[in-house]
Amino acid sequence: xxxxxxxxxxxxxxxxxxxxxxxxxxxxxxxxxxxxxxxxxxxxxxxxxxxxxxxxxxxxxxxxxxxxxxxxxxxxxxxxxxxxxxxxxxxxxxxxxxxxxxxxxxxxxxxxxxxxxxx
Amino acid sequence: xxxxxxxxxxxxxxxxxxxxxxxxxxxxxxxxxxxxxxxxxxxxxxxxxxxxxxxxxxxxxxxxxxxxxxxxxxxxxxxxxxxxxxxxxxxxxxxxxxxxxxxxxxxxxxxxxxxx
Numbered sequence: 001x002x003x004x005x006x007x008x009x010x011x012x013x014x015x016x017x018x019x020x021x022x023x024x025x026x027x028x029x030x031x032x033x034x035x036x037x038x039x040x041x042x043x044x045x046x047x048x049x050x051x052x053x054x055x056x057x058x059x060x061x062x063x064x065x066x067x068x069x070x071x072x073x074x075x076x077x078x079x080x081x082x083x084x085x086x087x088x089x090x091x092x093x094x095x096x097x098x099x100x101x102x103x104x105x106x107x108x109x110x111x112x113x114x115x116x117x118x119x
Numbered sequence: 120x121x122x123x124x125x126x127x128x129x130x131x132x133x134x135x136x137x138x139x140x141x142x143x144x145x146x147x148x149x150x151x152x153x154x155x156x157x158x159x160x161x162x163x164x165x166x167x168x169x170x171x172x173x174x175x176x177x178x179x180x181x182x183x184x185x186x187x188x189x190x191x192x193x194x195x196x197x198x199x200x201x202x203x204x205x206x207x208x209x210x211x212x213x214x215x216x217x218x219x220x221x222x223x224x225x226x227x228x229x230x231x232x233x234x235x
Contacts, residue, residue: 043211
């Protein structure tokens with residue numbers, strides 16, 4: 001298994017440009033999420049998805065769109081990049097929680113990250 | 120507000136010193152607890168996790184953490200650190216909202232620098 005993969009590794013954008021950060025996982029995980037990591041802020045959840053066709057907002061969703069047409073892919077779109085979106089972006093995936101009792105393996109597996117610089 | 124607090128932003132230790140990084144969370148009810156590590160230039164890796172059972176959890180590379188429910192804490196410890204432990208450490212709490220999908224909430228991280 002390749003695990004969680006992200007492309008590109010590094011990107012420079014000008015203010016107002018658009019781009020899509022790609023994320024894919026080959027573990028058949030239903031839950032996928034996007035975080036941004038900023039110095040002193042930890043990781044903050046942008047958007048997440050509990051399965052194909054289902055997405056929801058996290059803590060900092062403004063300026064980002066997502067879609068989930070397949071289980072494997074969860075792209076993050078910046079429609080009009082702003083310098084405040086300069087950050088490192090991590091995609092993560094995990095098994096969806098089952099509605100049964102007992103232990104749940106909610107470990108999230110992270111991708112290698114995309115470093116984005118918006119000028 | 121729901122939060123995860125890590126007490127120290129930056130910890131500097133000499134090799135062989137003991138380590139304890141604090142983590143407190145503000146949720147009631149059932150939580151799953153994690154510590155992730157991020158080595159310089161790398162992505163997050165799971166260090167250890169707690170779901171239920173023995174509150175003393177052992178992870179990789181000699182790390183352990185103790186869940187103290189009454190204190191809402193999940194502190195990370197290592198008896199003797201090595202230079203290779205230099206990294207940033209993140210505490211995270213997964214909260215399940217009564218059967219629906221919850222989310223992982225991260226603390227702001229603690230940078231550990233180990234001097235050789």
